[in-house]
Amino acid sequence: MLLPKFDFHEPKTLNEACQILAEYGQKARIIAGGTDLMVNMKKKILSPEQLVSISRISELKKLDTAGGNIRIGACFTVAELNASGEIQKHLSALGEGAKNLGTPLIRNLATIGGNLGTARPAADLPPALMAYGAQVVLKSLSGERTLSLDNFFLGPGFTAVKPDEILTEIRVPALPPGSGAGYINIGVRKGQDCNLVNVASFITLDSNGIIQNARIVMGCVGPVPLRALSAEKILIGQKPESALFLRAGAAASSDSTPIDDFRGSAVYKRDMAGVLTRRTLDIAFHEATHRQ
Numbered sequence: 001m002l003l004p005k006f007d008f009h010e011p012k013t014l015n016e017a018c019q020i021l022a023e024y025g026q027k028a029r030i031i032a033g034g035t036d037l038m039v040n041m042k043k044k045i046l047s048p049e050q051l052v053s054i055s056r057i058s059e060l061k062k063l064d065t066a067g068g069n070i071r072i073g074a075c076f077t078v079a080e081l082n083a084s085g086e087i088q089k090h091l092s093a094l095g096e097g098a099k100n101l102g103t104p105l106i107r108n109l110a111t112i113g114g115n116l117g118t119a120r121p122a123a124d125l126p127p128a129l130m131a132y133g134a135q136v137v138l139k140s141l142s143g144e145r146t147l148s149l150d151n152f153f154l155g156p157g158f159t160a161v162k163p164d165e166i167l168t169e170i171r172v173p174a175l176p177p178g179s180g181a182g183y184i185n186i187g188v189r190k191g192q193d194c195n196l197v198n199v200a201s202f203i204t205l206d207s208n209g210i211i212q213n214a215r216i217v218m219g220c221v222g223p224v225p226l227r228a229l230s231a232e233k234i235l236i237g238q239k240p241e242s243a244l245f246l247r248a249g250a251a252a253s254s255d256s257t258p259i260d261d262f263r264g265s266a267v268y269k270r271d272m273a274g275v276l277t278r279r280t281l282d283i284a285f286h287e288a289t290h291r292q
């Protein structure tokens with residue numbers, strides 16, 4: 001399969017990249033690791049005339065954890081996320097997503113910004129990032145805006161990023177004491193397979209051990225990663241215990257809106273959304289009790 005023809009730009013600064021995007025508008029496309037975009041171009045799903053590589057812009061590769069607030073540059077790779085002690089310490093569920101994404105070759109190239117940019121409902125990193133309450137920073141020549149990831153995904157393959165904007169950074173607010181999170185994905189096969197269902201759960205316990213905050217995000221069971229809002233409602237204000245997590249799992253199942261496809265039936269995916277919710281809550285609770 002041959003690639004369609006395109007011009008290649010390799011800016012070294014963000015400002016230069018923004019200028020190129022502003023000049024070419026809809027004709028241009030950002031390329032980071034290229035692991036998703038190249039496949040789409042070979043299949044002729046996308047044929048951008050101008051490719052703007054952001055992989056040489058050093059400020060997009062930073063990881064900053066000063067003061068507990070975590071800022072991850074859009075070009076931080078999945079392999080770097082997986083290897084980072086800071087990510088494992090602060091955002092273990094994101095680290096788990098990174099560990100499970102693709103193969104070593106893919107992880108070496110794939111970036112966190114690109115994973116969000118694909119807007120694939122089955123992607124590995126959005127559930128944990130949304131569960132942690134992450135925001136993204138979008139930059140263009142006319143300025144910068146910050147957007148909650150809850151409002152970032154518009155549908156399969158579509159995000160709120162405008163043609164002249166670059167996702168520069170992912171921000172996760174400092175997590176309060178008593179917080180914990182878990183992430184689990186399942187596929188038909190163990191390795192190199194698209195997820196069948198993936199779920200991330202995040203909870204914060206108050207000093208009496210009561211659930212103060214809960215966020216549950218399910219992938220593959222809707223056009224975008226979905227918050228399990230009724231499950232979250234069941235959890236808040238309650239003492240964590242198996243029966244409660246079972247009820248939350250059942251509610252998450254009802255919150256999911258999967259479709260039948262060649263990977264699995266909607267009925268199976270709905271059931272698994274509930275099972276994974278319960279299991280990720282167990283992991284989140286375990287972590288939260290060790291961070292009181």
Ligand SMILES: Cc1cc2nc3c(=O)[nH]c(=O)nc-3n(C[C@H](O)[C@H](O)[C@H](O)COP(=O)(O)OP(=O)(O)OC[C@H]3O[C@@H](n4cnc5c(N)ncnc54)[C@H](O)[C@@H]3O)c2cc1C
Binds near residue numbers: 039
């Ligand atoms: C064999 C194989 C296995 C895979 N396995 C998995 C898997 O298990 N789990 C999973 O989640 N994904 C998987 N993927 C998909 C892909 O590798 C990941 O989604 C990866 O994180 C994409 O990152 P990238 O840097 O390569 O993005 P690119 O391909 O460079 O870009 C992807 C999209 O995001 C846009 N984009 C990239 N960066 C930015 C930015 N900073 N600002 C705005 N827009 C941007 C691009 O324009 C493009 O539309 C797999 C792909 C392959 C080929």
